[in-house]
Every structure is written in structure tokens, then in C-alpha cells.
Amino acid sequence: xxxxxxxxxxxxxxxxxxxxxxxxxxxxxxxxxxxxxxxxxxxxxxxxxxxxxxxxxxxxxxxxxxxxxxxxxxxxxxxxxxxxxxxxxxxxxxxxxxxxxxxxxxxxxxxxxxxxxxxxxxxx
Amino acid sequence: xxxxxxxxxxxxxxxxxxxxxxxxxxxxxxxxxxxxxxxxxxxxxxxxxxxxxxxxxxxxxxxxxxxxxxxxxxxxxxxxxxxxxxxxxxxxxxxxxxxxxxxxxxxxx
Numbered sequence: 001x002x003x004x005x006x007x008x009x010x011x012x013x014x015x016x017x018x019x020x021x022x023x024x025x026x027x028x029x030x031x032x033x034x035x036x037x038x039x040x041x042x043x044x045x046x047x048x049x050x051x052x053x054x055x056x057x058x059x060x061x062x063x064x065x066x067x068x069x070x071x072x073x074x075x076x077x078x079x080x081x082x083x084x085x086x087x088x089x090x091x092x093x094x095x096x097x098x099x100x101x102x103x104x105x106x107x108x109x110x111x112x113x114x115x116x117x118x119x120x121x122x123x124x
Numbered sequence: 125x126x127x128x129x130x131x132x133x134x135x136x137x138x139x140x141x142x143x144x145x146x147x148x149x150x151x152x153x154x155x156x157x158x159x160x161x162x163x164x165x166x167x168x169x170x171x172x173x174x175x176x177x178x179x180x181x182x183x184x185x186x187x188x189x190x191x192x193x194x195x196x197x198x199x200x201x202x203x204x205x206x207x208x209x210x211x212x213x214x215x216x217x218x219x220x221x222x223x224x225x226x227x228x229x230x231x232x233x
Contacts, residue, residue: 037168044226045211105156106218
């Protein structure tokens with residue numbers, strides 16, 4: 001059974017930094033492409049970014065609102081996905097989900113399994 | 125930039141009735157469309173991909189149709205566990221990447 005467990009959320013001041021983690025189990029993490037998706041309070045879903053597996057280059061893509069501020073990385077030896085959030089803004093307040101990427105077309109993908117999320121609040 | 129628009133925002137349906145949800149793309153996404161279900165306090169769950177293929181374990185009462193810019197999710201006979209928010213998502217166009225609709229809340233009438 002696939003399990004994705006996010007952690008690291010909390011309260012951070014505008015301009016600060018936070019690192020989220022996602023511990024994966026139940027599948028071959030090193031072969032998976034992974035994504036982060038967020039959901040602001042009472043709002044819809046917003047894709048944050050994605051990382052390929054190392055065999056496919058390990059490259060990353062980001063949504064425009066977070067590009068240059070957020071960095072996705074992975075440690076295949078620990079079966080863990082990371083989201084480094086720098087220069088955070090109040091609009092980054094959301095629940096952050098990690099997901100497994102099932103399929104892509106034209107550089108855009110959809111997700112299969114989702115973690116339960118970790119809440120990030122950006123406030124002074 | 126592609127925009128996904130879902131309608132209606134809220135759909136009131138009685139248990140056992142049929143629910144029809146719409147998703148429109150501002151430009152063609154071919155059949156590269158997914159539907160997710162999200163219950164309160166839970167993570168989203170993949171229902172449909174490829175516009176019409178049910179994901180593993182999804183009941184047959186859920187069906188998807190459409191291609192290009194117009195898509196429909198139909199729940200043939202609503203069960204109590206189906207009251208939730210449903211999101212469509214395109215995975216055809218880059219940039220901007222995965223783009224979700226604003227969601228349709230299916231509530232008990």
C-alpha cells in the first residue's frame with residue numbers, strides 16, 4: 001500500500017523559510033516522479049511543482065507563483081521528498097500535499113496517490 | 125494561459141439521483157483530463173483520467189466523458205459517501221503545468 005506522510009509544516013513569518021518533507025513507502029520511490037500540490041484555506045487545488053526520477057534526469061518544474069523561491073529535491077536513499085520554501089509570502093499559506101505522478105503528456109502530469117498534507121501558515 | 129472552469133459551483137442532489145458536473149477548458153486539452161474527489165478534511169482522490177477511464181477501485185457509478193474543451197463527470201446514483209468537492213485538472217498544456225478547475229461541491233438536497 002502506498003503511503004505518503006508529509007511533515008514540517010507550521011507557522012513562519014513572511015520572508016522566512018521552511019522545509020517540508022514527505023516520507024514515502026509502499027512503492028519504488030527512486031523510480032517515481034513526485035509532485036507538490038497546495039490548497040489555501042477554503043480554496044481549490046494549486047500545483048506547486050514536480051521532480052522527475054534520477055533516471056529521467058531528476059529535473060524539476062515549478063508553477064510561476066513559486067518559481068525562484070521554492071525548491072523541490074529528493075533523497076532516494078531515504079525515500080523522502082522535500083520542498084524548501086524560501087522568501088515565503090502570506091499567499092503561500094496552505095495545506096501542502098505530496099503526490100505520486102502517474103502519467104504526463106506534453107510536459108504536464110496528473111497525480112495518483114496523495115498524502116494527507118501538512119499545513120503551512122505564513123503570518124507575522 | 126489555459127483556464128479550467130467548472131460548473132455549477134454547487135450542486136444540490138438527493139441521494140439516489142444523478143449528478144452531472146461540467147468542466148470547460150479555455151483551449152483544447154485533447155483527452156488529457158483528470159477528475160478528483162475531495163471530502164472534508166481529506167486529501168483528494170483520483171477518480172478519472174484520460175477523460176473517461178476510472179482509476180483503480182473507483183465504482184462504476186462514476187463516469188467521465190468529453191474531449192477537447194468540454195468534459196462531464198456523471199455520478200449515476202448518488203450515495204451518501206459521494207457528497208464531496210470534485211475537481212477537474214488538465215495535463216495537456218505546458219506551460220503553465222497542471223491546472224485545476226475551481227471545483228464543484230456536491231451537497232445533499
